[in-house]
Amino acid sequence: MDQREEDKIIEGITSQEYKEGFVTDIHQEFIPKGLNEDIIRTISALKQEPDWLLEFRLDAFRKWQKMEMPEWGHLDMPEIDFQDIIYYAAPKKDSERPKEIDPKLEETFEKLGIPVREREALAGVVAVDAVFDSVSVATTFRASLAEKGIIFCSFSEAVKEHPDLVRKYLASVVPSGDNFFAALNSAVFSDGSFCYIPKGVKCPMDLSSYFRINAAGTGQFERTLIVADEGSSLSYMEGCTAPMRDENQLHAAVVEIVVEKDADVKYSTVQNWYPGDAQGRGGILNLVTKRGICKGSGAHLSWTQVETGSAITWKYPSTILKGDYSSSEFYSVAVTNNYQQADTGTKMVHIGRGTKSRIVSKGISAGHSQNSYRGLVRMNSGAVGARNYSQCDSLLIGALCGAHTFPDIQSFNPTAIVEHEATTSKISDEQLFYCNQRGLDAEDAVGLIVNGYAHEVLSRLPMEFAVEATKLLQVSLEGSVG
Amino acid sequence: MGSSSSKEVDHGNYVSTPVPVPTGPAARVIIIDGSRSQEEYSFVVGESEKLEETFVVLPGVSARIPVTVDLVGPGAEADLKGIYISEGSDEVTFDITMHHRVEGCTSHQLFNGLASGQSKCAFFGKIIVAPDAQKTEAYQENHNIVLSEEARVNTKPRLEIYADDVKCSHGATVGKLNEDEQFYMRSRGIPEDEAKVLQMISFVAPVLEGLEDEALASSIESAIRSLAK
Numbered sequence: 001m002d003q004r005e006e007d008k009i010i011e012g013i014t015s016q017e018y019k020e021g022f023v024t025d026i027h028q029e030f031i032p033k034g035l036n037e038d039i040i041r042t043i044s045a046l047k048q049e050p051d052w053l054l055e056f057r058l059d060a061f062r063k064w065q066k067m068e069m070p071e072w073g074h075l076d077m078p079e080i081d082f083q084d085i086i087y088y089a090a091p092k093k094d095s096e097r098p099k100e101i102d103p104k105l106e107e108t109f110e111k112l113g114i115p116v117r118e119r120e121a122l123a124g125v126v127a128v129d130a131v132f133d134s135v136s137v138a139t140t141f142r143a144s145l146a147e148k149g150i151i152f153c154s155f156s157e158a159v160k161e162h163p164d165l166v167r168k169y170l171a172s173v174v175p176s177g178d179n180f181f182a183a184l185n186s187a188v189f190s191d192g193s194f195c196y197i198p199k200g201v202k203c204p205m206d207l208s209s210y211f212r213i214n215a216a217g218t219g220q221f222e223r224t225l226i227v228a229d230e231g232s233s234l235s236y237m238e239g240c241t242a243p244m245r246d247e248n249q250l251h252a253a254v255v256e257i258v259v260e261k262d263a264d265v266k267y268s269t270v271q272n273w274y275p276g277d278a279q280g281r282g283g284i285l286n287l288v289t290k291r292g293i294c295k296g297s298g299a300h301l302s303w304t305q306v307e308t309g310s311a312i313t314w315k316y317p318s319t320i321l322k323g324d325y326s327s328s329e330f331y332s333v334a335v336t337n338n339y340q341q342a343d344t345g346t347k348m349v350h351i352g353r354g355t356k357s358r359i360v361s362k363g364i365s366a367g368h369s370q371n372s373y374r375g376l377v378r379m380n381s382g383a384v385g386a387r388n389y390s391q392c393d394s395l396l397i398g399a400l401c402g403a404h405t406f407p408d409i410q411s412f413n414p415t416a417i418v419e420h421e422a423t424t425s426k427i428s429d430e431q432l433f434y435c436n437q438r439g440l441d442a443e444d445a446v447g448l449i450v451n452g453y454a455h456e457v458l459s460r461l462p463m464e465f466a467v468e469a470t471k472l473l474q475v476s477l478e479g480s481v482g
Numbered sequence: 483m484g485s486s487s488s489k490e491v492d493h494g495n496y497v498s499t500p501v502p503v504p505t506g507p508a509a510r511v512i513i514i515d516g517s518r519s520q521e522e523y524s525f526v527v528g529e530s531e532k533l534e535e536t537f538v539v540l541p542g543v544s545a546r547i548p549v550t551v552d553l554v555g556p557g558a559e560a561d562l563k564g565i566y567i568s569e570g571s572d573e574v575t576f577d578i579t580m581h582h583r584v585e586g587c588t589s590h591q592l593f594n595g596l597a598s599g600q601s602k603c604a605f606f607g608k609i610i611v612a613p614d615a616q617k618t619e620a621y622q623e624n625h626n627i628v629l630s631e632e633a634r635v636n637t638k639p640r641l642e643i644y645a646d647d648v649k650c651s652h653g654a655t656v657g658k659l660n661e662d663e664q665f666y667m668r669s670r671g672i673p674e675d676e677a678k679v680l681q682m683i684s685f686v687a688p689v690l691e692g693l694e695d696e697a698l699a700s701s702i703e704s705a706i707r708s709l710a711k
Contacts, residue, residue: 074642379656381631396646399616402496405641411656414628418657424643424650 021244031088060176060186073343074372087188089133089215129193151196158194173256181252182289192222197232213242219250228263235266242274246282261296273309280339283311290317294326304460306469307334318347321355331457332361336369345375350383359390366397372404379416392422496644502526529555537564546575553587564593568601575604582615591622598629604636613644622652678710
């Protein structure tokens with residue numbers, strides 16, 4: 001490929017538009033900027049929370065004040081002024097039609113392809129909890145799910161209607177003082193999704209949370225809590241977008257998943273936050289703590305993530321394999337372009353006997369981006385016969401990007417087996433030539449090769465998500481250079 | 483929140499340091515004993531030169547072994563190998579930095595370790611490929627066998643790559659001696675201890691390939707025999 005064509009293609013990539021970058025003009029209520037105990041009390045009061053939850057928030061805030069922003073990430077992080085963020089923004093409800101969703105909001109979610117009204121979707125039925133800035137605006141199919149005893153609602157409703165469950169499981173996987181951003185989230189979290197699948201119930205449809213940041217100067221701090229009781233099963237999906245802005249916006253969420261004996265949870269994410277412009281201005285800082293615990297024997301938790309957005313992605317969806325013979329998987333595709341940075345991976349902590357985990361991570365970096373895989377596999381002394389296999393591949397597109405791999409393997413058990421392998425390469429000229437020869441132009445060829453490269457992960461996604469993810473990959477890397 | 487000031491700098495977090503001067507050929511086998519435990523090993527490999535170095539750590543030695551290799555001339559090659567055999571309360575840490583500074587260099591690393599007793603073995607291996615070091619080939623392998631309940635192994639192979647036309651890979655494993663192999667040998671009349679010795683010898687053998695040092699080979703064998711008991 002000659003230089004001219006290469007330049008043209010690089011220009012093509014960087015000038016790509018972020019089609020979810022619009023702003024919804026809607027009346028919103030804000031609380032003042034800044035973070036202190038009064039702000040936390042205000043959030044708690046606005047949400048009419050019980051005292052124990054306010055105490056939980058204040059306790060987390062006091063822990064957070066003693067903590068320092070971590071700096072070990074392979075990231076060039078802009079300084080975050082935590083006093084310059086609005087911690088709560090909610091669309092005002094139209095008082096005349098309190099039960100209806102604001103038509104503008106509905107339009108917003110329609111535009112994003114998220115049905116906030118119940119209807120049959122392409123690949124069957126999906127129940128959605130749509131979160132707009134700090135509040136959940138709609139949760140669909142609640143009634144039909146309730147027939148099976150499944151609770152699926154916004155976090156705020158769960159606090160009111162199922163306080164015992166929330167209290168039992170909240171912060172049981174990610175304690176409030178776990179890390180800097182988890183503590184911040186515990187102090188100021190505004191809404192999120194709550195899901196409980198009772199014993200032996202197979203959830204009849206995929207459940208989904210959709211997060212949308214709209215207001216300027218705000219951060220989004222939502223909390224997702226998923227509990228799968230004995231023998232139940234669930235497929236959960238998460239999606240997210242935000243408007244295009246020159247400022248960085250903070251997204252610091254916490255996801256906790258409890259998987260009891262013989263239960264099966266599949267958690268899929270397609271992360272498409274605004275990644276900033278071609279010069280690296282703006283974009284979402286996605287600093288999220290996601291962790292699940294396989295509590296009982298035979299429990300299974302599977303993470304699948306496709307990361308195409310965010311200026312900075314810093315997260316490690318992790319599993320604690322506590323139950324004997326429990327298992328977990330982590331499948332990830334992370335694409336970075338322009339000045340995006342990603343430091344992402346997983347942690348698999350093997351505690352129980354015969355636990356198994358598998359990690360497949362595919363990084364794709366283009367432009368000036370930096371893409372790192374960081375992972376921990378730990379075999380505790382009780383993890384007799386435990387097994388892990390990790391594979392981390394990086395694909396480099398263009399000479400100015402970076403791809404990094406930082407695995408950490410710790411074994412305290414003579415019967416555990418851990419295998420890790422990583423490769424880094426670019427799309428070879430031979431592969432491109434082969435495709436060109438068969439009539440595919442450079443753009444299609446790269447799309448084909450990248451999709452093939454990521455196929456192992458994409459094939460794990462629920463069908464609707466897989467279609468979206470494949471499209472996203474093509475858009476992010478259209479016509480990339482080999 | 484302001485945007486970052488260093489966004490203009492290409493190559494992200496790559497830290498550029500002065501390029502050192504080639505050091506010329508060095509010893510091929512370095513046996514680490516306790517007395518030299520704090521020594522730093524640094525090698526600078528110039529154009530079309532080849533570095534071949536094998537590190538051996540035998541039982542009874544606790545050491546942190548920092549090794550830095552700088553490939554500064556086109557066509558430079560580095561071949562680093564190592565064996566560590568630990569027992570009792572030994573603590574062995576390899577800390578390796580392989581710096582590909584210019585294009586067209588090749589590096590291979592192979593480190594195999596056996597951990598028994600309450601020993602702690604760690605392997606930190608970093609490969610850094612500088613922004614202009616195109617056509618780099620860098621490979622790294624680290625294999626470990628944990629032989630006792632209380633032995634601990636921590637391996638952190640790292641790749642930091644700032645160029646695109648590269649072939650880099652690393653592999654790391656932590657495991658145990660294969661029981662099927664033991665069964666095979668025992669069913670053919672080889673006692674269990676002897677079978678384990680054979681397994682361990684074959685495990686470290688790839689590292690010693692090409693070395694014709696009888697004395698070293700026999701001291702490694704006797705170290706392995708002491709572990710099997």
